[in-house]
Every structure is written in C-alpha cells, then in structure tokens.
Amino acid sequence: MNEHTVMDAASLTGWRKSSYSNSESGSCVEVRDGHTAAVPVRDSKNPHGPALLIPAAAWTAFVKAL
DSSP: OOTTOEEEGGGOOOEEEOTTOOTTOSOOEEEEOOOSSEEEEEETTOTTSEEEEEEHHHHHHHHHHO
8 A cells, every 4th residue: 555545435434523623614634543554534525535545654643743
C-alpha cells in the first residue's frame, strides 16, 4: 500500500469528524478508526466518494504535528 491508495468509502461505516468541526463548516474530513496498516480519510461533503488510505505512521506523524 502507498500513500496514493484509494478505496470505496461508501462501503465502510463508523466514520467520524473532528470534534473541532461544526454543522456550518463545509471543509471537513472524516476518518475511520480500527485499521492497523492505514487510516481511511474522506471528504465529509462527499461521503459516497473515494477515501484515501494514509499509512498509519504517516497519519500519526501528521496528527502529532498539528
């Protein structure tokens, strides 16, 4: 798997948005927990669109940097 892997996001359940998101914001991403190798990430405005699979180590580094 590489950082450009895309999956069918609509087939998965259990997505969550950041606690910093609100109902008025149009620029949110959603993530799905429970994957060991990668973190599925999708655009909340397009829940039936594709999701990127971000390698777990890269996602952890990204979140720590925030």
